[in-house]
Amino acid sequence: MIVDKIKQLKVEKNAVILAHYYQDSAIQDIADYVGDSLALARWAAETDADVIVVCGVHFMAETAKILSPSKRVFLPDMNAGCSLADSCPPEAFAEFVKQHPDHTVISYINTSAAIKVLTDVVVTSSNVRQVVNSFPPKAKLIFAPDRNFGNYINSITGRRMVLWKGACHVHERFSLEKILELKKEHPDALLLAHPECKGVILVLADYIGSTSALLNYSIKSKNQVFIVATESGILHEMQEKNPNKTFIPAPPNDSTCACNECNFMKLNTLEKLYDCLKNETPEIFLDEKTIEAAAKPIHRMLELSTKLR
Numbered sequence: 525m526i527v528d529k530i531k532q533l534k535v536e537k538n539a540v541i542l543a544h545y546y547q548d549s550a551i552q553d554i555a556d557y558v559g560d561s562l563a564l565a566r567w568a569a570e571t572d573a574d575v576i577v578v579c580g581v582h583f584m585a586e587t588a589k590i591l592s593p594s595k596r597v598f599l600p601d602m603n604a605g606c607s608l609a610d611s612c613p614p615e616a617f618a619e620f621v622k623q624h625p626d627h628t629v630i631s632y633i634n635t636s637a638a639i640k641v642l643t644d645v646v647v648t649s650s651n652v653r654q655v656v657n658s659f660p661p662k663a664k665l666i667f668a669p670d671r672n673f674g675n676y677i678n679s680i681t682g683r684r685m686v687l688w689k690g691a692c693h694v695h696e697r698f699s700l701e702k703i704l705e706l707k708k709e710h711p712d713a714l715l716l717a718h719p720e721c722k723g724v725i726l727v728l729a730d731y732i733g734s735t736s737a738l739l740n741y742s743i744k745s746k747n748q749v750f751i752v753a754t755e756s757g758i759l760h761e762m763q764e765k766n767p768n769k770t771f772i773p774a775p776p777n778d779s780t781c782a783c784n785e786c787n788f789m790k791l792n793t794l795e796k797l798y799d800c801l802k803n804e805t806p807e808i809f810l811d812e813k814t815i816e817a818a819a820k821p822i823h824r825m826l827e828l829s830t831k832l833r
């Protein structure tokens with residue numbers, strides 16, 4: 525069985541498999557660690573394995589390489605990109621930063637290494653609020669690349685961060701009408717939403733948070749039914765942790781499918797994971813200068829988020 529073969533290769537190569545919550549359930553089940561971007565970054569920085577396989581998207585594998593440059597880092601499918609990271613091209617962003625010379629640059633972890641090089645501090649959806657609040661109230665800040673997330677953080681912190689106008693194709697396309705219909709069908713359901721969703725969805729949400737925060741909320745809440753407005757892969761862990769509760773994926777507006785999946789995340793499969801471990805490809809390579817410069821804002825985030833915990 526492929527699962528046994530992967531387990532065997534993992535031992536032979538002293539490899540660790542890190543999987544994001546948005547991966548297929550079969551991959552989540554075989555991973556050593558399953559978590560959100562912040563957790564994956566922490567594990568990548570701390571592991572003593574020789575090989576790290578990141579079952580997620582390209583920027584997550586790059587982050588693992590930046591944090592563990594002496595390790596070999598693999599991504600089962602090199603085409604597993606991220607529309608949000610792609611919405612922030614380095615040349616255009618460098619020009620944007622130049623136009624705001626006295627600003628501190630805060631970038632969401634969903635960016636390429638080239639954007640991290642232009643960044644003062646990286647954030648994830650788990651720590652963004654604390655990191656933003658660690659700056660003086662009048663500090664001039666740029667937030668990139670997600671405009672929905674940036675607007676939300678501005679609204680809850682009273683900041684006026686200058687926003688790069690990027691977005692994630694998954695979180696942008698939740699249908700307000702279909703969510704309202706679901707709310708009518710399930711009047712007791714609570715709407716849980718990721719801050720990358722559009723403002724009209726966030727206004728309606730009963731709870732807004734990172735993937736980990738949404739999961740924890742579903743565990744602690746006494747409510748029985750939840751409509752979940754983020755990538756539908758998280759429902760696997762929610763259901764595992766709450767076998768008696770009901771989780772309904774919020775539907776997108778442009779499809780007949782009931783749930784909203786990230787096609788990039790779903791490019792990784794058990795077969796590709798097996799091939800990648802066996803053939804030791806595709807591998808992430810970054811030059812030393814990029815690693816050194818991109819590591820600084822990530823380490824700053826890890827230090828701040830540990831201090832502010």
Ligand code: SF4
Binds near residue numbers: 607634693755787
């Ligand atoms: S869900 Fe959106 S932000 Fe997350 S990896 Fe997919 S495209 Fe990127």
